[in-house]
Amino acid sequence: MIMEFSLLSIVLFSITLYYVLWIVFIILRRNKTDDNEKLRYLPPGSFGWPFVGETLAYFRAAKRGVPEKFTVDRRNKYSSDVFKTSLHGEPMVLFPTPEGNKFIFSNENKLVKAWWPRNFVKVFDISQKTTIRDEATRMKKLMFPLLLKPNSLIKYVGIMDKATRDHMKTYWDGKEVIKAHELVKKYAFTIVCKLFLNIENPEIIAKIEEPIRHVNSGLNSLPINLPGTKLNRAIKSSKKIKEEIEKIVAERRADLVENKGSPAKDIVSELLMETYDNGQPINDSDIAKLLNGLLVGAYDTVSTTLVCIMSFLAELPDVYDKVFREQMKIANAKASGELLNWEDIQKMKYSWNVACEVLRLTPPSAGAFREVLTDFTYDGFLIPKGFKLHWNVYATHKNPKYFPEPEKFEPSRFEGNGPVPFSYVPFGGGPRMCPGNEYARVKILVFMHNVVKNFKWEKVFTNEKILRDPTLAPEKGLPIRLYSHEPQVI
Template sequence: MEQFFLALLLLFVSFVTLSLSLIFYTHNSKYSHPNLPPGKIGLPFIGETLHFLSTGRKGHPEKFIFDRRRKYSSHVFKTNLFAEPVAVFCGAASHKFLFSNENKYVTSWWPDSVYKIFPSSSQTSSKDEAKKMRFKILPQFLKPEALERYISIMDHIAQRHFADDWENKNEVFVFSLTKRYTFWLACRLFLSIDDPHLVAKLAGPFHCVASGVISMPINLPGTKFNRAIKAANFVREEVVKIIRRRKIDLAEGKASPIQDILSHMLLASDENGEFMGEMDIADKIIGLLVGGHDTASATCTFIVKFLAEFPHIYHKVYKEQMKITESKCGNKLLNWDDIQKMKYSWNVACEVMRLAPPVQGAFREAISDFTFNGFSIPKGWKILWSPNSTHRNPENFIQPEKFDPSRFEREGAAPFTFVPFGGGPRMCPGREYARLEILVFIHNLVKRFKWEKVFPHEKFMIDFPMPVPEKGLPVRLYPHKA
């Protein structure tokens, strides 16, 4: 009997040893290609992921990249993130290379967590539909001339938002309110939902999805990833109900084919006359809601933060917005011409996005072997680019830590140095939509209030890929006298 247990123990030890050997072999074989960029790959599987995420949570997402740029290379270095070999590209030349070689050397890539939360996204047919979304449906819906007719709707919702959630309050938590504002707008303009109860019903689960989209894919109770999967299932069921109702309304002539993105998606067919499936549409709608509100809510939050810290800049924004208000007769809603007059306000928003990019980076995947800056990037490797590598670089912006909206006057930033919306074929198709919702927010905010931060030294951290305030950015409100 004793020999039997000894044999079992030896078998177990052999199994563990073999497993660890395979792990290390697989891990290291990914880095056996000659002439790779310099850098450190860290531990098997997790690599340097924990360090990468922790610098963001401490409020310094640029530190992970800047430390390694100084140590290894100013243009490209290697690491391991989310169990993948990653080449981190830094600087304007890197941005230009990636944005100019989309679908030639690189293509979009997301961690496994995204595909497990949105299962239809991993299917080949869904990826083809995603390209159609980006290059056909979204540009039609989000181009400036199409968005022009939505400005009055945005202003109307903003007025309702401030009346319900800001006015007659001494203190508010800005981050939760900007998320509520941008989510309401996205529901209204993407799905034609204007019922506050339905918006509120979707908001909580939706925020769980958004916060867990890029997380360690550990599906255990209590993890962000597990909560995101459950929340996505709930939101998907609700969106499918909306899709089925819309199909009936379109067939009966009760809905317009051009009223929102949902109608566009339901009526768009491929060259074979095939239409997208309900689950595919639902996943893409949820993805659009994430992209259409999370980034803008982060920027709106930081605008409140910086305007509280720089009263002289607030005064210039206030002057610009009140001039627009005084030029309008009665209570007329904002229009396209009003938006074009908000030049200084947009410079402020751009400077906010320079110092606090709404997305801290994006991934690509190498679709063939290629060389960059003298180093080999193997096929299958992932590539991370980060706005911070140029936004906070003194080579691109004088005194990069200084908040100075005037740097966006006249010629603005040099090419590929200011990239809050990315660039090339994959530049964010919603950038004009974001500009409008941000400017409408600024207009409705400053014409009503001045404010001060409750916690002057509140830290901001990165819940990758979004920046978030540690305490939700509470502010004290001081309404303007009538």
């Protein structure tokens, strides 16, 4: 009886398994048929090698100093303004035109949503319960007012100017040769720590800065989280940064409770007074998480632009002279020791055109990614749900159709009506435009004012290149010879 029951169980199990496998086979075959049908309507292109796709070719072009080559080669090969590829292990489509940029930016949370490569999710510990869209929305809601409201920016000008003067007096004055990249990064991060955390202690700043270097290195590495890999170091370093920030936040909260600190003197203090949608105060861990991402994001972006500005001004004496005259006109109108103000920043029109041209040629970010929410067609091609999109800065910034003689440094491109809409996108666009773009403008112009007012310089290695590996940096750290000059009346 037992034997018959066992035999019956085996037979029933076999029959059930057979039908389950048959159903799975039918579904897979149907899906495969559907997928094959869809493949006919995809944009031209290649998914490259298994797992890595064309990621290595993408980074190889950037490392050689010609990041635009990746898109240019494929547009020419496929004779199309839309093409498919595979980056970061994901099927991806590029729309490398101003129209493509506009389409992506204007369809945020309609046809596409924010997406970051796996490394970003792991390093910044985005909860499985919280979507990337939710995380991005919360970050924007909290940080936009703190970085963009007029009172904050107006207040930051004087703080930045004083910090810049102090930095140059300590690290630049009296030096014959400096490594500009190293000092500019130190300067930029010191400003960030002052404004965001109200921290000026070099030891505390160093505790945060060192792990940030590992984080940036790991974000664009292979997505392998094993001991000793760049990604593993980045994850551990991100936790260290968050722990250090949590200590600062806890101390600041205690000071506010005991009325030892003045309200809203930095972004930490302002965040401590913010609330969730339910009215509850934001907890220390979430504040630390927000600031962790903000500090990492701010670490290389502005400093990269500043060091590139110094490189171009060293190569272009005529441009330097025009910037110098504009800045000295502002400096000579001020009383001795008087700091820059918001009105001064608005007068730096030529200097900002120079900075914009630097951002066109050497943008700190190569672009960003989106995930497709639902099937749609673009330019006659099917873009399937789940595919990723990549808007690439260099695709338009280096295209002669939108910027004639694209390798020529020409600040006048930004006079009058400026470039073709959506062709110039160093800060992105649409709802997800970088929230710190105005903050970056102020910081860049304050630095330009101080550096040209005090120095002229020349490159030690005249042919030194700026390469992306994975972030932009001068090959040899941009050593420069400094020549001090006295402020003069123009």
